[in-house]
Amino acid sequence: MNILGLSSPISNHPAACLYRDGRLVAAVEEARLIRFEQAAHMAPLKAIDHVLSEGGITLDDVDVFAVGHEGPHGSFARVIGEFLRGRIPLTKRDIEREVLYYLHHVVLWRGTKGRLIADGAKLHRVRHHLAHAASAFLLSDFEEANIISLDGRGGFESGILAVGRGARIEILASIPLSSSWGHMVEEVTARMGFRPDRDETKVMALAAYGEGDVFPFVDWRMPFPRIIPKAFREFIDAMPQRQPGDPLTDEHRNIAASLQGTLESAVLLMNRYLEHRTGLRNLCLAGKIAMNCTMNGVLFRGPYTDRIFVQPASSDSGTALGAAAWVHTRLTGRRPEGPFDHAYWGPSYTNEQILDALRKTRIKNHDRCDDICAVTARLLAENHVVGWFQGRMEWGARALGARSILANPAEADMRNRVSRDVKWREMWRPFASSIQAEHLGEYLEDPYRSPFMLHTFHARKDRIDRIESAVHVDGTCRPHGVERHTNPRYWQLLEEFRKLTGIPVLLNTSFNVKDQPIVNTPLEAIATFCSCGLEYLAIGDYLVWK
Structure with a gap:
């Protein structure tokens, strides 16, 4: 059974995913594919095309369309009902806003349904926050x-x-x-x-x-x-x-x-x-x-x-995943197959596609490496800042070693360098870290498994000097615990860096600059590399330099 999970077009974070017989095939957010920082109130058309392509099917092969939101009519009726019962104190301005929201929802949904869903019997709607809840619990x-x-x-x-x-x-x-x-x-x-x-x-x-x-x-x-x-x-x-x-x-x-x-x-x-x-x-x-x-x-x-x-895509994009998981569970009586232990569900690119992009951009300084992890680790140990583009793109807002900018966390001024020269962002903001999962306890107090970079922990005081550019002013650290079986190439990069420095940790931030989405394609990665202060780009098996 093919279930296409969709967030509603009224959402600020449209996305799509595909489940086949209870197993997740692909999941991606629309904004990543159309190069918008946020794709509010848009149907996830590019995202749908991608997940169907990953599954090798077309819209005609979809058995169920699962949407993570109530319909506009039912939702509006519930809001007005709550108001009439005295449970929601709506002012005149609130009522006007709700009417406009309802009309906007109607227009967006009619356009989306008309383009995608010919057979209304295939449509399953899931209460918005139930879809959120399912995306977390069922996975x-x-x-x-x-x-x-x-x-x-x-x-x-x-x-x-x-x-x-x-x-x-x-x-x-x-x-x-x-x-x-x-x-x-x-x-x-x-x-x-x-x-x-x-x-x-x-x-x-x-x-x-x-x-x-x-x-x-x-x-x-x-x-x-x-x-x-x-x-x-x-x-x-x-x-x-x-x-x-x-x-x-x-x-x-x-x-x-x-x-x-x-x-x-x-x-x-x-x-x-x-x-x-x-x-x-x-x-x-x-x-x-x-x-x-x-x-x-x-x-x-x-x-x-x-x-x-x-759940790593906890914003409204996650309702696509939750709606599909919930409908699968309702129809089969079983939870989706797991474990959901990584976020690498987006597009990927071959070395041949990467080389084609390098040729199109006329980049001269590049070389194919026999061991990209060892080469990149040496550059990081020498305090260079490197763009890292590998494998399938992450699902959710965090860069987890597929579309990342990496640096040496032990270098005291590295946070300022990356903020000022590469990311063009506020100097007071902290950076996250990637740590080999088996070494979390050496650097953090009472750590817990953190595959999605969505928890903070207190850094151990006796180790702060070794990762100081990845520790916030309050002594906390936001780690990505890298497990060898979910991302072996990224784990190996950390291992090579550990061999050189004794530190199994890298400063990790998303591969983008201010007000831009995280890169998706090789061309986007090369363009971002050329336009900011990145010194090297490790893209597939290729190393690119300026």
Whole structure:
């Protein structure tokens, strides 16, 4: 059975995936294929073409279209119903916004359905946050787990608290739009002069430089905290609007710290509610809020969780994966085949295709290497910055050794060099690291398996000097634990670097520059290499230099 998973065109992060007989074949986000930083409100047409091509099928061969969102009519009816019951306090402005959202959803969906789905009987819709929840729980290795899904909005709600057991998911609580934690993060992000739904990770990083109490517009009473809509609106309206490019002050740093602290405290209490209600200590996270790796680290170290799983494409792109997994489970009674232990589900390119791209761009300085890992490790040990383009592109927002920029984390000034000369980004932002999974405990305090770079851990104080350019100002590190069986070439690069330096760790950031998406094709990788301060490019078996 071929199941094509789709995120809704009303989503900010359209994507597609293909399941065949319960096994994932391919998954990719539309923005990566069309070179947009974000492909909001677009049908994932290129993504569909790619995953079908990977499966060797056409649209006619698809048995089920699984969409991770309610239909526009049902979603709008639920919102209005909640308002009429007094559960959502909508102002006139809110009602106007909901009507416009509904009409936009109708237009987008009609266009998408008309182009893709000729047989309506093949269409299966999945509640938005249920799709998020399924993308985490059904793909985890937990037989039972608590589930938290939170984002700005999804249909008629902004999140759910649920429990998964076997092939079932039971929703225990719905988080209304009026208490949207994702909306809180977006609004504060915008007031601080950053782009909502894009720059939340900047605010998360800035929080480490400030101090602040939790926000005053939260009702902390049990069973779990909720945002007070009127108090929240008054707070936001009173916040000064910073303009992009204006200096960041201590006030901004303290607001960022308050935002992070409020979010962590609220989600920790949601976790407590679930643990007390179900008795379970496994936790699955999805939705855009699950991209907050600092919060995920707090949850893991908290008193209510022993093990944690975060789906790597936790934004709305992940609903394509979750919808397909959920429909497969409903139709067969079985969870999808696993394990889901890596994120390499996107396009890949052969050495022949890479050489063709090099010739087209008339790049003269390139050579094919017998051992690209050994050559690249030597360059990194000599403190060169290298673009690394290998294998299938990652699914999700993180660069995990397929489309990465790499550097030596032991070099004290390396973070500044990469920020200033290569990435063109704010100097105060931290970089992540890639660590051989078997060495995580040597560099991090109480580490946990981290294949998707979605947790922070405290760096061991006796090892910070060996990885200081990959450690944030608060002493935390966001690691990608590299396992040999999921990415043998990248693991081998780390091994060669360890042989030369004694350090099985690399500074790892995404292969892109400011305001651009991560590269997908060889031509994109070469163009980015030529336009920034990268010194070398290891692309397939080829080494390119300037």
